[in-house]
Amino acid sequence: MTTTKEKLVLVGNGMAGINTIEQILKLAPSRYDITVFGGEPYPNYNRIMLSYVLEGSKTLDDIILNGWSWYQENNITLHTGTNVTRIDTAAKVVMTDSGSTVPYDVLIIATGSNPIMLPIPGKDKEGVIGFRDIADCSIMLAASRQYKKAAVIGGGLLGLEAAKGLVNLGMEATVVHLMPELMERQLDPVASAMLKAELERQGLKFLMEKGTSELIGGERVEGLRFTDGTELEADLVVMAVGIRPNTAVVEGSGIEVNRGIVVDDYMRTSAPGVYAVGECNEHRGVCYGLVAPLFEQGQILAKHITGTATLPYEGSIMSTKLKISGVDVFSAGKFMDSPELTVIRKQDEWKNIYKKLMLQDGKIVGGVLFGDVMDSAAIQQWIRTGATMTEELYAEFMGTAAAGSQSPAERIAAMPNEEIVCGCNGVSKGAIISAIQDQGLTTIDEIKACTGAGRSCGGCIPTVGGILEYVLGDKYANTAVKTGICGCTTMSRDEIVAAIREKRLTTIREVMHVLEWKNTEGCSKCRPAINYYLGMAWPQEHEDEKDSRFVNERLNANIQKDGTYTVIPRMYGGVTTPEELRRIAEVAVKFDVKMVKVTGGQRLDLVGVKKEDLPDVWSALDMPSGYGYAKALRTVKTCVGSLYCRFGTQDSVNMGIQLERMFERLDMPAKLKMAVNGCPRNCAESCTKDIGFVGNDGGWEIYVGGNGGIKPRIADLLCKVKTDEELKEVTGAFLQYYRENAKYLERTSDWVERVGLQQIVTAVVEDEKSRRELNERITIALAQVKEPWSEVIADKEIREHVYGNLT
Numbered sequence: 001m002t003t004t005k006e007k008l009v010l011v012g013n014g015m016a017g018i019n020t021i022e023q024i025l026k027l028a029p030s031r032y033d034i035t036v037f038g039g040e041p042y043p044n045y046n047r048i049m050l051s052y053v054l055e056g057s058k059t060l061d062d063i064i065l066n067g068w069s070w071y072q073e074n075n076i077t078l079h080t081g082t083n084v085t086r087i088d089t090a091a092k093v094v095m096t097d098s099g100s101t102v103p104y105d106v107l108i109i110a111t112g113s114n115p116i117m118l119p120i121p122g123k124d125k126e127g128v129i130g131f132r133d134i135a136d137c138s139i140m141l142a143a144s145r146q147y148k149k150a151a152v153i154g155g156g157l158l159g160l161e162a163a164k165g166l167v168n169l170g171m172e173a174t175v176v177h178l179m180p181e182l183m184e185r186q187l188d189p190v191a192s193a194m195l196k197a198e199l200e201r202q203g204l205k206f207l208m209e210k211g212t213s214e215l216i217g218g219e220r221v222e223g224l225r226f227t228d229g230t231e232l233e234a235d236l237v238v239m240a241v242g243i244r245p246n247t248a249v250v251e252g253s254g255i256e257v258n259r260g261i262v263v264d265d266y267m268r269t270s271a272p273g274v275y276a277v278g279e280c281n282e283h284r285g286v287c288y289g290l291v292a293p294l295f296e297q298g299q300i301l302a303k304h305i306t307g308t309a310t311l312p313y314e315g316s317i318m319s320t321k322l323k324i325s326g327v328d329v330f331s332a333g334k335f336m337d338s339p340e341l342t343v344i345r346k347q348d349e350w351k352n353i354y355k356k357l358m359l360q361d362g363k364i365v366g367g368v369l370f371g372d373v374m375d376s377a378a379i380q381q382w383i384r385t386g387a388t389m390t391e392e393l394y395a396e397f398m399g400t401a402a403a404g405s406q407s408p409a410e411r412i413a414a415m416p417n418e419e420i421v422c423g424c425n426g427v428s429k430g431a432i433i434s435a436i437q438d439q440g441l442t443t444i445d446e447i448k449a450c451t452g453a454g455r456s457c458g459g460c461i462p463t464v465g466g467i468l469e470y471v472l473g474d475k476y477a478n479t480a481v482k483t484g485i486c487g488c489t490t491m492s493r494d495e496i497v498a499a500i501r502e503k504r505l506t507t508i509r510e511v512m513h514v515l516e517w518k519n520t521e522g523c524s525k526c527r528p529a530i531n532y533y534l535g536m537a538w539p540q541e542h543e544d545e546k547d548s549r550f551v552n553e554r555l556n557a558n559i560q561k562d563g564t565y566t567v568i569p570r571m572y573g574g575v576t577t578p579e580e581l582r583r584i585a586e587v588a589v590k591f592d593v594k595m596v597k598v599t600g601g602q603r604l605d606l607v608g609v610k611k612e613d614l615p616d617v618w619s620a621l622d623m624p625s626g627y628g629y630a631k632a633l634r635t636v637k638t639c640v641g642s643l644y645c646r647f648g649t650q651d652s653v654n655m656g657i658q659l660e661r662m663f664e665r666l667d668m669p670a671k672l673k674m675a676v677n678g679c680p681r682n683c684a685e686s687c688t689k690d691i692g693f694v695g696n697d698g699g700w701e702i703y704v705g706g707n708g709g710i711k712p713r714i715a716d717l718l719c720k721v722k723t724d725e726e727l728k729e730v731t732g733a734f735l736q737y738y739r740e741n742a743k744y745l746e747r748t749s750d751w752v753e754r755v756g757l758q759q760i761v762t763a764v765v766e767d768e769k770s771r772r773e774l775n776e777r778i779t780i781a782l783a784q785v786k787e788p789w790s791e792v793i794a795d796k797e798i799r800e801h802v803y804g805n806l807t
């Protein structure tokens with residue numbers, strides 16, 4: 001006897017719908033014959049990560065959650081690019097815009113939301129969009145290549161993430177906000193003001209309390225006109241003023257709709273066999289707009305329709321984190337002061353940290369964090385369990401207990417097993433530990449696949465990594481970068497470095513032999529990388545293998561397209577003297593230099609020197625190499641500072657010179673630039689440097705991870721220091737931590753993004769012992785460096801054989 005399976009149809013191939021199907025497959029893998037309709041032409045992807053795609057840190061491929069093969073493997077019939085247009089609840093069929101009619105026994109509607117588009121004149125012009133899907137993201141990416149000015153209407157979570165993405169893409173982005181405070185639905189005025197100041201520092205512009213009355217221009221938008229009569233130029237307008245449940249599919253079906261499709265505590269709509277899950281529904285009068293509640297709903301729906309016992313869904317407490325790097329903001333539950341609430345508050349203007357906890361009748365009902373969000377999981381747990389405030393919790397929150405001085409590892413150890421680590425997917429510390437232990441998991445990707453933790457906004461990944469490290473102890477290896485560094489090996493950077501240290505490998509040949517390289521000679525990708533890792537691991541013992549370096553580093557000059565070279569002597573801090581300038585001029589004339597160019601790093605570049613003349617040019621210049629060709633410290637750009645500038649509060653010139661002298665010549669994973677400014681006017685542009693220093697009345701701010709090149713990135717504030725000595729110590733620690741942990745050729749901008757700012761802050765700022773040890777190690781490495789040009793001048797054989805110099 002053959003039994004036909006019940007037919008389950010899902011309308012909406014998005015996050016809530018597919019999450020529900022995943023749960024159903026876990027509970028009853030073969031119960032339903034499943035058909036999925038999705039309006040977009042893609043498999044299920046992580047909509048949350050669109051902010052990162054726009055920002056440039058993720059690609060579209062990175063954000064696919066369930067690829068095409070997942071549907072096949074689970075026997076799911078998928079129709080992408082197909083919209084369901086009608087539901088006939090009497091005949092139990094759905095009809096699509098491609099003309100098909102498909103029967104169902106169980107129908108799940110998960111059509112999400114639509115962005116609200118302000119109903120103002122000009123809203124249909126080209127260049128006016130919402131930010132909801134891959135198509136919107138692609139339009140923004142394309143616009144950024146052609147246009148300069150963007151306006152984002154709405155200063156909520158979405159608007160801010162969109163504006164930051166556009167700034168990263170090189171656009172000038174202005175957020176036009178209706179209210180006096182940003183994110184007024186999640187933050188109180190204090191946190192809002194701190195957020196605005198930080199985002200301004202990162203390059204966003206704001207127009208507050210502005211109502212937009214019209215979008216102006218021709219076919220394409222050219223600007224905004226406001227209710228007060230003023231205008232703003234813009235070639236791209238993104239509306240991020242909220243969302244509205246997408247209920248179009250139930251029109252004419254008789255299914256009850258209010259703001260969203262009305263559901264009960266088991267996601268049942270008013271029609272038998274028809275359910276609605278996700279942003280499209282309305283439960284007890286609430287329409288949600290974050291994944292955590294939607295996944296909770298999906299879990300209950302999955303249990304309900306597979307006949308598994310389940311409690312009813314009673315609503316969710318919402319918590320949010322803004323996904324902008326370097327801006328840590330968290331909000332959960334109640335956040336505004338009001339007479340019935342007791343407020344515990346801590347504001348630290350020096351470290352730019354704000355923490356606030358809300359109590360009602362002694363119980364924790366809400367919290368806001370800015371600058372340090374380590375307590376976010378704990379706050380969610382306290383709210384969820386209705387925790388009563390105690391002396392211990394008070395001490396923990398205010399940082400007066402031991403907890404305040406705990407290292408990240410200690411914090412993880414102290415975390416209760418039932419604490420929810422991944423808010424999006426509701427995964428606790430205990431569940432992650434069980435998965436690691438019971439299933440032998442060793443990577444974050446495996447934990448993601450097995451428990452769901454980290455699969456959505458990604459905010460919990462550092463904690464998930466911490467738990468993995470805590471459980472595996474010595475066996476822990478950061479396997480997030482498991483792919484081989486090149487085709488010669490399957491080993492990742494971390495595995496190679498670990499093996500170099502553990503097995504005390506000291507030469508490139510030895511590394512390739514012991515680690516069983518497929519290609520015994522290596523290649524142009526792995527050889528320079530290993531040479532660097534060996535030098536980093538064994539600064540005193542390692543013999544630099546010059547043949548494995550790139551040509552510019554072998555020759556200590558930059559080759560140009562006509563085969564000549566450029567020569568850039570050091571000008572510490574961008575300062576020179578008449579004598580030096582005279583010598584440079586004489587050399588330029590004598591060696592028939594084609595051009596003398598002032599570089600972006602405040603130095604002089606002699607362009608068009610013949611290879612065989614290089615040693616003589618260096619000899620005549622009698623200046624050290626500026627390393628304009630090397631993976632090392634290139635320039636330290638300085639402003640005039642307190643020496644002469646009337647705004648200057650710190651001596652940026654001398655600090656720049658000192659830093660350049662301290663750290664020049666040391667091999668780094670990639671080229672490295674610094675800038676030192678005497679005051680926050682930032683004339684030497686610290687925000688686009690690997691390390692930037694900004695002086696103020698009380699000391700210095702240190703910024704890291706900036707980049708002004710192909711992929712611009714505004715630097716993150718690492719810390720503030722009061723003295724010059726502290727500045728040098730933090731810089732030494734940062735440089736060594738970067739040297740020890742980055743992949744070869746990885747700029748600080750990518751590295752900071754990859755490992756997360758907090759890990760770096762802990763290692764080089766907060767943990768004194770680590771900072772001291774890093775400085776000890778960089779001092780040993782610095783003691784080995786040599787001036788390359790004088791070495792060549794002194795060695796006749798090198799001059800002849802490498803440069804063809806016969807003088």
Ligand SMILES: Cc1cc2nc3c(=O)[nH]c(=O)nc-3n(C[C@H](O)[C@H](O)[C@H](O)COP(=O)(O)OP(=O)(O)OC[C@H]3O[C@@H](n4cnc5c(N)ncnc54)[C@H](O)[C@@H]3O)c2cc1C
Nearest residue numbers: 012014015016039047048083084111112278279289290291
């Ligand atoms: C840029 C961005 C960043 C975000 N960041 C976060 C975050 O950090 N944290 C967080 O919790 N939430 C975040 N969100 C919100 C989160 O993405 C949503 O809450 C979640 O995606 C909603 O899931 P859903 O399945 O209800 O809707 P969606 O994911 O929108 O899926 C609905 C799908 O249904 C399809 N559809 C609609 N109508 C039909 C039809 N008639 N026929 C067939 N298919 C149809 C749509 O094309 C869409 O693909 C963000 C959202 C955006 C846009």
Ligand SMILES: NC(=O)c1ccc[n+]([C@@H]2O[C@H](COP(=O)([O-])OP(=O)(O)OC[C@H]3O[C@@H](n4cnc5c(N)ncnc54)[C@H](O)[C@@H]3O)[C@@H](O)[C@H]2O)c1
Nearest residue numbers: 154155156157158159176177178240241242289321322323
């Ligand atoms: N990190 C995250 O958790 C995250 C990120 C992006 C999006 N989301 C979600 O996506 C959804 C959409 O986000 P959103 O920011 O559009 O919604 P929102 O409702 O959270 O914010 C909209 C903002 O626009 C402002 N606004 C309204 N009308 C305006 C007008 N005419 N002019 C200027 N400003 C106006 C509002 O004051 C409000 O601050 C939300 O559900 C949000 O939670 C979450």
Ligand code: SF4
Nearest residue numbers: 639645648678679683
């Ligand atoms: S950054 Fe400040 S101190 Fe330096 S030159 Fe500019 S205004 Fe003067």
Ligand code: FES
Nearest residue numbers: 422424456457458
């Ligand atoms: S908290 Fe969002 S993925 Fe874990």
